[in-house]
Amino acid sequence: MRQLPQPVLFGAAYYHEYQPSPRLEKDLDLMAAAGFSVIRVGESTWSTWEPEDGVFDLEWLAPVLDGAYERGIHVILGTPTYAVPPWLARRYPEIAGERGTGQRIPWGARQEVDFTHPAYLFHAERVIRAVVGRYADHRAVIGVQVDNEPGLELLHNRGIFESFVDHLRHTYGDVETLNREWGLTYWSHRLSTWADLWTPDGNAQPQYDLAWRRFQARLTTDFITWQAGIVRGFTRPDQFVTTCIAYSRPAVDDPALTASLDVTAGNPYYAMQDSLALPDQSVAAQGWTTSGTWSILQSADRMYSSRQEPFLVTETNAGAIGGSAMNFPAYDGQWRQVAWAMVARGARMIEYWNWHTLHYGTETHWVGVLPHDQIPGRVYDQLSILGAELRKAGDLVAGLTPDAQVGLLYSTASKWGLTAQPALALGAEPDRDSYQRIVEAFYRGAFDARVPVRIVHDTQVVRDGTELMDPGETARTLSVLLVPALYVASDHLLEWLRRYAEAGGHLVLGPRSAYADEEARARLEVKPALLSKAAGVSYQEFTNLPAPVPVRSVGGALDLPSGAHATGWADSLVVARAEVIVEYEHPFVGTWPAVVTAAHGEGRISTVGTVPDANLARALVEWLVPVAEDAWRAVATASVTVYSATSGEGRRLRFLHNWSWEPAGVVVPVGVRDALTDDIIERDHEVSLGPWDVRVLVEE
Secondary structure (H helix, E strand, C coil): CCCCCCCCEEEEECCHHHCCCCCHHHHHHHHHHCCCCEEEECCCCHHHHCCECCECCCHHHHHHHHHHHHCCCEEEEECCCCCCCHHHHHHCHHHECEEECCEECCCCCCCCECCCCHHHHHHHHHHHHHHHHHHCCCCCEEEEECCCCCCCCCCCCHHHHHHHHHHHHHHHCCHHHHHHHHCCCHHHCCCCCHHHCCCHHHCCCHHHHHHHHHHHHHHHHHHHHHHHHHHCCCCCCCCEEECEECCCCCCCCHHHHHCCCCCEEECCEECCHHHHCCCCCCCCCCCCEECCHHHHHHHHHHHHHHHCCCEEECCCECCCCCCCCCCCCCCCCHHHHHHHHHHHCCEEEEEEECCECCCCCCCCCCCCCECCCCCCCHHHHHHHHHHHHHHHHHHHHCCCEECCCEEEEECHHHHHHHHHCCCCEECCEECCCHHHHHHHHHHHHHHHCCCCEEEEEHHHHEECCEECCCHHHHHHHCCEEEECCCCECCHHHHHHHHHHHHCCCEEEECCCCCCECCCCCECCCCECCCCHHHHCEEEEEEEEEEEEEEEEECCCCCCCCCCCEEEEEEEEEEECCCEEEEEECCCCHHHCEEEEEEEECCEEEEEECEEECHHHHHHHHHHHCCHHHCHHHHCCCCCEEEEEEECCCCCEEEEEEECCCCCEEEECCCCEEECCCCCEECCCCEEEECCCEEEEEEEC
């Protein structure tokens, strides 16, 4: 990863051009007083950079960069390509994106264009070269963000479709191969020529859908890679290039997208107030805004997973988010808690959106650091405390490597496969977010068990038949690997998973795993395909569960609390040599076990045939990773979490959070120093945590 300034960067997006009255010096002085070390500028205002075709106004930003540099504030410069100016949309209407073939996206929001269109690319390159060429050598600029939250649309423009056909032609060679690989005999879809391929608007074939989504993500990756290449013609070796990712975007494959960049950057937004309380009784659905304390850690772990290294938070909550009807600002202390949780999981920057609450436009009520009256208030005061803490902790917390006790295999292809053919339902309708729902059930189980997770992508394990991670080494570093909903998988990947268990790892197969091949075709092999013999279990049938089904432990292997349930789905597991450890309490579903386990080689494979609720998921992870094995984990309580990481100098840090209104105390199992107060706490002494409090401890 490109070297970043120390310590953890701290700041906000700053749009002086949006201010209704000049106040640059005052804003920058307030930022400096709050401990800001970075601002992000310039990415949203193409029409300001280029008010008319070929007419550039580049000097308006210079006072902002000069003033930031004078105060020791770094700058991330953005390219403005995601929000096209009206003159460009007017003069080149053909660049409009299409959500359906011939159905143009109306101009008036953002990201409405076909970013592959030559006319758009010509003008985008010109403005990139003008802006970055003017400011890349400014002493304040430490990096460039290209575009903004790419991958919003699945574009159906004719040129994109024809490129898709060409892509298929180069991939499969001829239509007969495509007919065979996609099973186009079905419903009389066999092609006689490439011209027979139908547009995706009315497509119902899952193989087509998966190829289309892969292609759309590739377009996004190619676009960002193209921009990064232009920018690198101007940047210095000490400047990074990135883009900010909204991970819920439909046309994003984040490991591929970030491969051509210097560092991952993401925009995690989350519900505040009681949504961060522990114990967590929330059942809120996840979306572009997540809900639940566990989702904060999951967002951070997803960002870390993109490149398996520390990351930047380019946008996150300053105040209430989501528009005029979503007004839930954080409680005192919650900004500190979330920021330190992100740092504990590898964040190298915490940047808020945005500095001042906008006085006009779509996001008028998306509250920034300063309110509409621009007088510093509670948000500013709370963030000033955080800024002082980050300065105090200094280099100690910059670029941490977060600890992990279990791995979780993430598969973007399986997410797309289960979008086309969802496993779960929402009432009478299929749940297009089935993949996320299953994965989140397992991740939350690990969080509730207080076990840190390392998310690993399937394409980081095996890609194009090439093994990128050694299964034996992985078994030594991640002794448990959760594999929920791995619906789409190659033979190579399934063989790698078997070898992981054989080498001593504990492989945990969740529902819908090892069912389809790389084309999302149901496999001919006994399920779980290529793993059934090693797992000692198989199944042919499965059923949805319209209501939660109670489960019970068999033989006392799992300490199941009352109220543990299976939800959503049940594979009809048939045991060959596996041991049953959880069964359903139901006259029909109870014919089959819910969870089984079997030794394989030096390790073990456990098969979970259902989507566990929070109680069952927690019990599973506590069985997989017993609490007794970790003295620090044992001190966690219902409201207190303990996460750990290692600094670049090899120091072990412990992050203690109290997600509650009630004060809490934790008895530390080793001697520590408080990194924020320099207090020394001896072994077996208590560390106190106030309401919504966090302590950063260094093991002595």
